[in-house]
Amino acid sequence: MIQAFGLTSNPRKELPPAVDDVSFEVRAGRVTALLGASGAGKTTVLRLMLELQHGRGLTHFRGRPLHRIAHPSREVGVLLGDVPGHPGRTVRGHLRMLCAAAGVPVQRADEVMESVELLSLRDERLGTLSRGMDRRLGLACALVADPHTLVFDDPVGALSVREARRLHRALRAHAVQGGTVLFSTADPKEAARAADHVVTLEQGRVVADQEAVDFARTRLRPRVAVRTPHAARLGALLAQEARSARRSVEVVREGGNRLAVYGSTCADIGEAAFRHRILVHQLADEVGDMGPGAGVGDEAWAGDGGSAGVPSARQRAADGERAPAPRRPTVARPSPTGPPRPTATDPPSAGSAEADERALDAGRGAGAAVPQASAAGTDQPAAPGNPHPPVAERTPHEAAEVPGSIARRGSTQRTHATLAPGTTASTLPPPISVRSAPSPLRPLRYEIRRALGISTGFVVGAVVLVVSAVMAVILARIGHTPQARLLAAWPRELPLPPAALGAGLLGALSFGDEFRHPALAADRGTVPRRLGLLTAKLLVSAAVALVLAALAAGTNAEVLHLFYGRELARIPSDWSALGAGWAALVVGCAWAGVLAAGLFRSTTAGLAAVVAVPVVVVPLVQKVWEGPDVRTAAGFPLRVREVLLTQWPFGGERYVAEVLRVVVQPVGGAMTLSLTTLLCAYLLTTLRSRTR
Structure with missing residues (x-):
């Protein structure tokens, strides 16, 4: 079950x-x-x-707000637009990636594909x-975590009739199994045909909340x-004129002085x-219970000394009222143009009532059906000198009869009580x-499937090797060219090797594709900055x-070796140190790209940060590290051993020395400094977003 209370957006300017x-x-x-027209506020x-x-x-959602649910994807499946997946990924690969994100077995992907x-x-x-296949894929993505609730925004927009029916059948099957x-x-016919209950929005407000059967009868x-x-x-x-002209006209007497x-x-x-x-007080086009100018007509008629009349069954359904509205006693009201006259809700005189009934019977005899909705109920007579009952005792329709008052129908009625001095209410x-x-929930498995699910990585790798x-x-x-640079294909003119x-x-x-195709956060459009990911x-x-x-x-x-023989292809004697530096x-560079792309939300920014290390950071590091400090760092492992009085196992001091030698190199130092800065900035941004 979903229960929404007082949803209000922030005003703009x-x-x-x-x-x-x-x-x-x-x-x-x-x-x-x-249901609502474009701009009504549905999205x-x-x-x-x-x-x-x-x-x-x-x-x-089943008694808990969304931020209190540990795993929201297992409670609510969402589709607010097209599926934001990578266009080069397969349907199965995309669903398996989402299975890893939701922490469900990979077999769930085949199950939801079969169901849709x-x-x-x-x-x-x-x-x-195609558009229809994309919508079915969106439904499959929403069903991956087996949620109880499905929330879709215009799921059949621009679909063919066949695809729309197929999608609604899937939604109906989920509801039949107990889901919400x-x-x-924006299509009233679609709402009446596919839904059990219809909530109608107009200009950001609820104007009707009724069963689909009542909606089809009253608002279509x-x-x-x-x-x-x-x-x-x-x-x-x-009715008599329609019968004479052979036109299909239905006249419904809704009680009091109102006709539909x-x-x-x-x-x-x-x-x-x-x-x-015949005197007419209101004449307006409507669609069901609330039409353009319905509320305005009530207010203007009340100002003229008329009456809002007895609400019909359709009005009561839209207003959430179950019992018929009580009929008010006769109250004489002053007219601006003449003597006091009875209101339209007063019982008419015997002669006029009999004449109207005879005319109505004559119309029925002419062949036009005029159903009459009667209003039952009693009310206590008003006190002398106080023709209007207290505001708390009036129904929303009776409030419209008081000059200067406006009753808002179709939405949740707010009661404003008079507070005592010194008291406040929010x-x-x-x-x-x-x-x-x-x-x-399975970040490592998710990242592996994300990286291997598209051909971009393989293409980049092949281009790099060539x-x-x-x-x-x-x-x-x-x-x-030195042997080490020859094996790395790194000329001195380039800042980095291929x-x-x-x-x-x-x-x-790895991060840029997440922001460009946010499959992990399809409803939010932003990738979560989590340490696990x-x-x-x-x-x-x-x-x-x-x-x-x-x-x-x-x-x-x-x-x-193929072009020039074994001489240029031989392995250098200090291969371990060179290999460690090469791998580092x-x-x-890979980590700098990951951190920069995650920080600046762009693949281009990540690649620019990688190139900026040798172009910008290295010259700065060289200026800072010029002097004797670079030479003294070579004996660091021996001095550490002397301080700690321990021996490095398996000749570990040699590896530590090689690592430090890589770090103290200009490129190594610049890379270390850049990675430290990017990591700190990423962590600071993550903590800042959590604090907000």
């Missing part, structure tokens, strides 16, 4: 809020439609419910799916609302009333705070960088 005091309920085992309501937008209000009839398209790329389904739509048919003291006589005349005419226009009814000299709902998406091999051959042909640039690009893509990305990017570095060095050696350089 001097404009009123797009959503104002929206409250409704969505029951389990039923499909509920949130805003859903975003406020899901805590994706700042505002006020409270929404409970996507099993035959499991190897199709997301970029090649809420979807928004345009009508003309007529208020006249001679309702029975006018209804009979309209279906199949006619304001002009025809006004002309008929004018010809027969009627504002609690504020809604936007929180970041939770981290994947460029590196070609550059090694060219450097060997030119000559005067393998290091490729590792940095792959590291930047960052650790998984650093581990995977380091592994990829090491593999790329080994392949690049091995490929260069084989190509040099490539892994450092």
Whole structure:
């Protein structure tokens, strides 16, 4: 069950809020439609419910707000637009990646594909799916974690009739199994056909909350609302004229002085009333219970000394009233143009009532049905000298009869009680705070499937190997290149070798693709900055960088051996130290790309940070480290051993010395400084977002 209370969006500048005091309920085992025209506030309501937008209000999903649920994806499945997956990823790969994020077995992907009839398209790329297939994939993504509630924003927009029916059948099947389904739509016929309950929004307010059967009967048919003291006589005349002209017109007597005419226009009814000299107080086009100008008509008529009349069964359904409205006693009101006259809700005189009934019977005999809705109930007579009952005792429709008062129908009625001096009351709902998406429950498994699910990494790796091999051959042909730089294909003119640039690009893509195609946070559009996800990305990017570095060095050696023989392909004597420095350089570039892309939310920014290390940071480090300090760092392991009085096992001092020698190099020191700065900035941003 979903319970929404007082959802209100924040106003923009001097404009009123797009959503104002929206409250409704969505029951389990039923499909509920949130209906409204474009701009009515449907999407805003859903975003406020899901805590994706700042505002006020409270929404409970089975008794708990969303931020109190440990794993929201297992409680609420959301689809607010197109599926934001990478276009090069397959349907099965995308769902398996989401299975890792939701912490469910990988077999769940095949189950949801079968349930939404996507099993035959499991190897199709997301970029090649049609609109209908994309919507089915969105439903499958929402069902991966097996949630109890589904919240969809216009799920069948721009779909064919066949695809729309298929999607609604899937939503109905979820509701039949006991789930809760809420979807928004701008099509009244779709809401009446596919939903069990319909909540109607107009200009950010709830104007109707009713069963689909009542909605189809009352709000799908345009009508003309007529208020006249001679309702029975006018209804009979309209029915008789429709019979004579052979037109399909239905006249419904809704009680008191109100008529609802279906199949006619304001002009025809006004002309008929004018010809027969019948006084008309209101004549307005409506769609169901609330039409344009309905509230204005009530206020203007009350100001003229008329009456709002007895509310009909349809009005009571829209207002949430179950019992019929009581009939008020006769009250004489002064008229601005003449002596006091009785209100339209007063019992008419015997003669006029009999005449109206005879006219109504004549209309029925002419063949037009004029149903009459009677209002039952009694009320205590008003006290002498006080023609209006107290405000607390009036119904919303009776309040409209008092001059200068406006009764708002179709939304939650607010009662404003008079407070004693010195007392205060807060009627504002609690504020809604936007929180970041939770981290994947299996971050390492998620990152591996994300990296291997698309061909970008393989293409970048192949390009790096080809460029590196070609550059090694060219450097060997030119000559005067040290053996270590020859195996790395690193000319002095370039800031970094191709393998290091490729590792940095792959590291930047690991976070850049998340922001470009936010499959992990499809409803929020932002990737959660969580330490678990960052650790998984650093581990995977380091592994990829090491593999790329080994392949690049091995490929260069084989190509040099093929072109120039064993002399240029021999392994240097200090290969361990050179290998450690080579691996540290490539892994450092990959990590710099990961951290910069996660910090600046862009792949380009991540790659720029990698290139900036040798171009900008290295010259600065060289200026700082010029002097004797660089020479004294070589004996650091021996001095540490002397201080700690311990021996390094397995000759560990040699490896420590090599690592320190790499660090004290200009590129190594610059890379260490850059990684430390980026990591601190990333952690600071993460803590800042959590504090907010």
